[in-house]
Amino acid sequence: MPARHVGLRGGTLSADITRARLRGLARNPALPAESLLRLAGDERIDRWDLTARAEWTDETFDALAAHPGPEIREALAQSAGATGRQRARLVGDLSIRVLHAVVEGPPSRWADPLPEWAYRRLAEHPEPVVRDMLTFVPGVPREVVALLARDPHRGIASAAQALLDRKPFEPTSMGRDEAVHFASALSPWNRAQAAADPELPAEQVAALARDPSPQVRLAVSMRPELTERQRTAIDYHIGPEDEVPVLDWVLAAGPAELEACARSAHAGLRRSAARHPGLPARLIAVLAADPDPAVRLLLCENQAAVPVDLLVRTYREAGPVTAGDLPRHPAFPRTDLARHASDPDWRARVLVRFDPTAPAGLIDRLSRDEHPSVRAGMADDPRLTTARVLELLADPATTGSAAANPGLPRPLMDRILAGEPV
Template identity: 35%
Template sequence: MNNHGMIRGIVKNPAAPADVLLRLLSEEASDVWQTLAWRSLPDRVVDAIVTSPHVTLRAAFAENKDASGDRRARLVNDPDPTVRAAVATGPQWFRSPVDPLPEWAQRALLRDGDAQVRSRAEESLPPSPALAELASDADPRRRRAACRAWEHLDPERRGLLLADAEPSVRAEAAKRASGHDADATERYLLLTDDVPVRRAQVLARAALHPVTARRLAETGDVHERAAVAGNPAVALDTARLLADDPEHAVRLQFAARPDLTEAQRAEIDYRVSESDRLGAVPWVLDATDAEVLRRCATSANTLLRRSAACNGQLPRDVVDLLGRDDDLPVRILLCENQPTVDGEVVLDVLRRWTSPLKGMLLDHPSFPRAGLARRFGDDPEPARRHLATHDPGAPAELLLRLSHDPDVRFRRALASHPNLPYGRVTELLGDGDAQTSIRAAANPALPPPLMHRLLDSAGIPRRAG
């Protein structure tokens, strides 16, 4: 392994102690600073990063999804606006919840002396009382940002924003109020400069005056017609105007209405194929009634079942029911959105799904790691045999045998397995395949003295003291 590969492995080693990680703060290891700043870190290393003279290190730590809001807030008063802007933006990781900054930190960023930092905070901070306080700000852009915290605004401040002198503020306020106020929806439609798709997303959940709903059904663009067709607030008689719309997207939304019977849905010309990537139906996504969700889960309408799989209030029996669904995307969405889905469903989806995103399922809380070695370690099919590499209790003798598999994927996967015999791990440190040797350096079974020697050989200086 070359020196750079050695460093790339050790920085990812979950067992690397603080004194090893601290060595990676040297400029000789700058290539792995981002990886270091984004990993789980002990307090000593966090202390060193937030006081580091290097802006890139501090800014990278602000994006650490595993760092608590309190830890990231230590950079709120950083002398460099680039770092403070990174704190305001925060970690932006796909499907990864992030601990929010404490409110005092949010307020500090919203009042920062640098305009770029304030702008990032206004755009990126979650809805909160701190953001709502901007409702009375002299700057219309900040009042508009306050509308994102609509649920934290009292009726008086909402009314002031709806009547704001600045059209863009009124439009944003009207958008936020449109779910329960048809007059607000009218104002939104008059004032908004949203693109058609975004406007349709608002209309799909908006309260609508009957005359407006009919006008949109008759003369709206395809996005508006689809939104009206599926909006439960629109009278069925009006929505029926769209049952035979020439656009399939419109008919598809009409077929997913809650006020249709299964027989009525069957009369509509729509289809959902396994390859279709469709957004969840808004009213299903928002549903909290267990019986409503059960009806969606048992519907012949595939879109309703896919949408139910995304609902965060899904009862356990419905999770189990959808886990047996014939539609693979239903089961994929179930695994992506339901932490209690049966582990065998997760395993089956992992084996059948062809997307690069399938690897995320390995981190699913229900993924049945235990026992995979016993079940698949001797399977003649390489893809199934490879599942054994994910078993934390896999016996050393099996791992040793699999690590000699001619398929390089086995060496790569097993090089970082803590149960792989130590002698084999050290062999793999010098493997001709770079990915294998990097993973070997990330093996938690490596003793810290060896980690230090590897860093010595890579030219990473030891810290004084």
């Protein structure tokens, strides 16, 4: 059975509450670097918990960057809260897995990019496997790719030159013969791969459009040569929560084709159109009014020029778990959010946390909200008094967020680290 501790109020402290507090403590900006290093050796939290803070001081980042465990440094290299300049300090790391994480970067679309000098240094790395990584990830400056095209390793030079010559997001094929072979496979996954292949003959495409597998029919319905009428004739389904592949041919679409995709009745095409790197303002406005919530979320996650009100509305609709990265968006508002404090939708009330002009009294009021997610959303706010932070720390629904509050007294941080009841 998990260990339990007697708390100061006579209750019990479960292992889950202890872990929640440790995870919150890892995000606490007031936690000293030496305490964060202590957490790095605690098996009750994982490395992603350890590196989940919203921002890093140079001292704290450097302390964890010197950790002997490569898995810790790997997670640090992908921390969305670290600046590109901070993550670039790991380009001299001796671990290949850490360097791969540096090249790959954080999963957040709006994370700070690496400086160009970091890419150049990686392109000059003595290990070919490191230089080769740069030919597989997006975002590498074209000048660095051109440098790799002159690499002494023939495979790296060839791959880099192919990137220079290739049109952006150019669809690739497994080859006609292989696609035909896959089209007759027993596994639906194989048939779905064939259904999306640009070299699959028309007669096989027509047969797969009637395939018993919904996955296969969906793949056929998103082929570029189909008309709207042909797509509609296929029995496919996309629900709000269903994942669909990103369509390279849509990402590479020119103006007329992109317009057709953005206005298509097919949600899969519209979802890919929302991610198009050259989406014009006219089509951003079209997709901002899309009935599919996934289209609107993808639009906010990928387009810098989305309307401010769409960002707020999408955050409200999706909630802080699904739309948690939107506050990093460069257009996400930092004022006028306090007006949501009395909104009947709890997801709107959570937005008040991001308004630096919201008075401390309002944050305190919302920390007592009927909905636990609103209380948790306020619990790490530095505008709360120490007394209120301690009350929230005692509440299982808010204890993790309260542990992330910079106003948490240092002695309590030490007791949480030591596994003692507080």
